[in-house]
Amino acid sequence: MEKILIIGAAGQIGSELTMELRRIHGNENVFATDIKDAPYYIRESGPFQFLDVMDDRHLIHFVIRNKITQIYHLAAVLSGNAEKLPLQAWSINMNSLMNVLEVAKMVEDVKKVFWPSSIAVFGPSTPKENTPQITIKEPNTVYGISKLAGERWCDYYFNQYGVDVRSIRYPGLISYKTEPGGGTTDFAVEIYYEAIKNKKYTCFLGKNTRLPLMFMPDAVAATIALMETPQDEIYFHTGYNIAGFSSTPGEMADSIRKYIPEFEITYVPDFRQEIADSWPDSIDDHYARSNDHWSSKYDLEQTTKIMIEEIRKKI
């Protein structure tokens, strides 16, 4: 029986992944933790505790005491926030990962680790269209540098110590349950909330900025498929490319207008434009598809339909 620790369970990915893992493994076997309060459905459906991943002693005690077999480490400072406080972001993103890798190395019960990478590992010199799994990676953001270094450490811990760590390079994730915070792709969630609440949105990226995006159910399914793949079929312990759809703020606004015809969008690019311009337009994910027998199900139109229905119910 698996005992799963989720670090960052109150965040955008954590809140949804926790519920799916509880459905699969049983509520009492999935330990949700964060340094902030979690949504009621996380707190009420199973164990939820305060845990700061930067505190390595607390982390190792927690893992040993609860006989943890899998760790999902989802806590991170995202790209926009990382540019505001580069050294703090570097310290949090790297030291938290190193704490988790060390615990996995030391505690024999821990058999698998998941750590999210990002399309931010790519940079301005990476081919933009259909970006391959193996290609030039020269990120010029703090977040991207920390994700690329993190991927290298994951691969190192697998090769040197046999820590079975797996990772996905998530594109911008769109979800209605928990909002993201501090990322460059946050616009792809904000746009729906603002369209429904105010019928207008001021986007911090330009109209034609194309980015790889994905609806959260696809991201959760891809993550679980990767974690369930037998170890000898895992080809990369760095991070797998995965792709949902690619879109621009202008195309997203058009898709929203099918439901809210009076929706207005204006474009006032800020510092995040440069970050977005350094990232791919679209992703080649054939390794993930063949490895995990996974493929994305939601395109922009399906995502918009569900986002609008669900946010309307929520507000």
Ligand code: AKB
């Ligand atoms: C961000 O925008 O920083 C994240 C990401 C693409 O990793 N959503």
